[in-house]
Amino acid sequence: MKLVRDTWLIFQRQTLLLVRQPVWLIVGVFQPVMYLLLFAPLLKPALAPLGADTDAEMYRIFIPGLLVLLAIFGGLFQGFGLIAELRAGIIERSRVTPVSRFALLLGRSLRDVVSLLVQAVIITVLALLLGLRVQLGHLLLAYLLLALIALMTATVSYGVALVVKSEDALAPLMNTVAQPVLLLSGILLPLAFAPSWLQRVADWNPFSWAVDGARALFAGDIGDPSVWQGLTIIGVITVLAVIWAARAFARSVR
Template identity: 80%
Template sequence: MKFLRDTWLILQRQMLLLLRNPVWLFVGIFQPVMYLLLFAPLLRPALVPLGATTNAEMYRIFVPGLLVLLAIFGGLFQGFGLIAELRAGVIERSRVTPVSRLALLLGRSLRDVVSLLAQAVIITLLALAFGLRVYLGNLLLAFLLLGLIALMTSAVSYGVALKVRSEDALAPVMNTVAQPVLLLSGILLPLAFAPQWLKNVAQWNPFSWAVDGTRALFAGHLDDQRVWQSLLIMGVLTTLAVVWAAREFARSVR
């Protein structure tokens, strides 16, 4: 019970800090909205071979990838804020508090998940206005998958930030990770267009499974095995990431 209470207290504080400066919420959705408005219409001719003959079908392919992109990048770059807290002595002062070290991490990461889901809801609502159609139950399950992705990438970002303790080092590390993840996950353009060797390499990218699972949910295929495979893969990786990052937090505030 103490751990849950500590996590809730940290989450409340982090949400309060976020709401005091809500510009970050809008900054976070600006680029995805631009992709939705300016890039998605260009894809329709390319997606016709995949059966996307209407706006609804086109957005069912494009929007899930866009949301996964938001979850990945929204989480991977959260470590910059933690480095600022390290420099300001916030983490140092945490040493004298009885708050659980895991709660210090989880409260921050859950803040990132809430922020991501708020952005995902806004983008989905905009896509509905452009013709996207998706079942509510499938959409909620897709949001669960997005939440796992955001929790995992956020935890990894915090863990790496505690290791490097410098924005100059964190930026190239995160970009080095993000670029191949983006290219090998079929986020903006399905891997159906890729050569076979690239498809084989993408099979080792867990985010490729996440994109496929999210697209299956948006298409209404709840019984598709890719849905449950992606949830399982993301669930395991998220658990490992949180455990590792929590240990880094414990060492930093010991």
Template identity: 80%
Template sequence: MKFFRDTWLIFARQMQLLLRNPVWVFVGVFQPVMYLLLFAPLLKPALSPLGVTSDAEAYQVFVPGLLVLLAIFGGLFQGFGLIAELRAGVIERSRVTPVSRFALLLGRSLRDVVSLIAQAGIITILALFFDLRVFIGDLLLAYLMLALIALMTSSVSYGVALAVKSEDALAPLMNTVAQPVLLLSGILLPLQFAPGWLEDVAKWNPFSWAVDGTRALFAGDIGNDRVWQGLLIVSVLTVLSVWWAAREFARSVR
């Protein structure tokens, strides 16, 4: 019971800080909106070899990848705020409180999840004006996938931030990880366009399974194996990431 109370206290505090300056929610969706407005119109002719013949089908391919992109990058760069807290002594002062060390991580990560879902909602609503159509049940399951990705990536980012304790080290490290993850997940274009060797390499990228599963949900194919495979892979990695990051928090504040 104490753990849930501590998590809620940290989450409520972090949400209060976010709501004081909600502009960051909209800043976070600026780049995805630019992709939606300036890149997506090119998709129908580009995807015609895959049988895409309408704007609605093109956006069912593109928007899920865009949302996964938002979840990955939105989570991986949350560690910069934690480094600022370290420098300000916020984490140091946590040592004298009885708050669970696990709650210190989970409360922050859940704030990131809520922020991501709000941003995903904005992107989805905008995409409706471009003929995107998706069933609400499939959409909610897709959002669950996104929430798990955001929880995983933000936990990893916090754990790495606690380990390196420097923006100068965190920035190149996160970029080095994010770029191959992006290119090997088929976020912008499906990997059906890729040569065989690239598809084989991409199978080792868990986010490619998440992208395929999310696309299946947006297409209304909830029974597709990729949906459940993606959810399973992301869930396992999320548990491992949260466990590792919580250990880093415990080491930093004990």
């Protein structure tokens, strides 16, 4: 199938570029590691009312939120690289190639998903060394949720980058979106601590559902409704985001 072949070719090229400059992988994982090492130890007393009276329980609450944070921010700022390619004429030269326009987007986005999952594995391994306990099957399902989030945010970032075509416009726009998403998703602290009105507002944030689902998986409660609710909501939004970004990409390289 041409789309699959073209996507694989673009994915290989983008991955090779990432491997040649692994500093971006290191930079991407640095901040979450700092949160893990310097912020997580402060949470045990704060999370005690939720039953997190051991290191394992504390990390089961904190690590899923941290990984969702990594997926959101790791994807939202991928558009900067695309703007650089626009300025260098790389996207312009793509017009004369027979490669599928959708593959140009999907190959890049899948590279971002793989990069995110590598970083997530690093964070998880460090957390396991610090006391986290989680079942492998539940962890893999949580990684699927993270992959969907990374695919969604990366494609949205690429689509917006093609519209604004400027780092000066993209940076404040992404920060404006990311800030309320962070505060209304219970990433660092569960929203159980929040007043009821804030919890109601957070119900409209799809990433809040994703965090709840990821925490249920880390806690070993795969039957919790938040798991399938989070996967369904994020899955639907991801499909819509990919379709929108693909159309923006097709118009830009037509």
